[in-house]
Amino acid sequence: MSEDSSSSRLSSRGQDKSWLDKLMSSFSAEPKSREDLLNIIKEAAANQLLDDEAVGMIEGAIDVQERQVREVMIPRSQMVVIKADEGPSDFLPTIIESAHSRFPVVGDSMDDIKGILLAKDLLPLILNGTDGFSLDHIIRPASIIPESKRLNVLLREFRENRYHMALVIDEYGAIAGLVTIEDVLEKIVGEIEDETDEDDDGYVRKVSDSEYVIKALMPIEEFNEEFEAGFDESEVDTIGGILIRAFGHLPTRNEVTEIDNHIFRVLYADSRQIHLIRLTLPE
Structure with a gap:
């Protein structure tokens, strides 16, 4: 040398x-x-x-100490919940369509939290059927936290208590939303995507040649172009608005209506708006 x-x-x-x-x-x-x-x-x-990725994670970890749950939670209006008095035939379509792994179980209202349902706990239904099935036997206790809780404290509780979802209440004790461990981790490592995540910019997911799952916020103009339809764009802007006008009220899940031979079934709606719809095209 x-x-x-x-x-x-x-x-x-x-x-x-x-x-x-x-x-x-x-x-x-x-x-x-x-x-x-x-x-x-x-x-x-x-x-x-x-490297830049390491710096980003360090900055995210520091930032988490100063953020509160209210800044990252999924708001009440976007929660996908299961009703305690529903049977498998009622709630399984919701579970399948949403592709989530955990669901709050509610009683008479969104504020009446009964527990958390894990989708994996429904696997015995495949072998045993629904005879004698009861949600009360498989739901797990729900963790209730204030929306002011710091994210670093919540992350520590997630780890120590080995749970992945918490229900968030506001200052009046009403359910304000929910938060998952993924929501917190994404503030540190960035967006976490998996095989069930859908493109946020896409309104349509094809199920078969004649069936589609669409978001209710899809503009009517785009719907008409996508499905060669002729729905009126003069009074409402979205396909959800078209459905509410057709129903004459805010529909609940599984309500069906037909417009110009297009069959719409509501997959997910809350007390404020329709979120997800299954469309069956005319033959």
């Missing part, structure tokens, strides 16, 4: 050591604020001691 090569390598090591020493001395100086700490981390990244 040449002396020049050895000198170059030693020089490089010396620079690395210098940067490590500088980084360690910066930490030993005890940063006085969040901004001081972030500046140290960004300086380390600028000198290639950390």
Whole structure:
């Protein structure tokens, strides 16, 4: 090995050591604020001691300490729930269509939380059938938390108590929404997608040649173009609005109506709006 090569390598090591020493001395100086700490981390990244992904996760972990549940929760209007008095034939379509793994079980209202249903606990139905089935026997206790709870505290509780979903209440004790461990982790590592996630920009999912699941917020203009329909665009803007006008009221799940030979079945609706619809095209 040449002396020049050895000198170059030693020089490089010396620079690395210098940067490590500088980084360690910066930490030993005890940063006085969040901004001081972030500046140290960004300086380390600028000198290639950390990559962008690592910096993003560190910043996310720091940010979680200052955020509250209300900032990441799924709002009440978007919750997919199961009613305690429903049978498998009633709630299984909802579970299948939503592709979620956990569902709040409610009584007479959204504020009457009975527990949490895990989709995997329904697997025995495949072998045993529905004879003698009761939701009361398989639902699990629900964790109720205030919307002001800090995310870092909630994440610790998720880990320690080994649960993945919590119901969120507002200052008056009413259900404001729900939050999952995934919602919290996404604030640290970024968006987590799996095989059941749908494109947020897409309104239509094909089920068969004649059946589709569509979002009620789909603009009528796009619906007409997609399905070669001729629905009136003058009075309402979305296909959900067309359905409410056809029903004459805000429909509930499984209500069916036919418009110009197009059959619509409501898959998911709450007390405010329709969310998801199954469309059967005319033959």
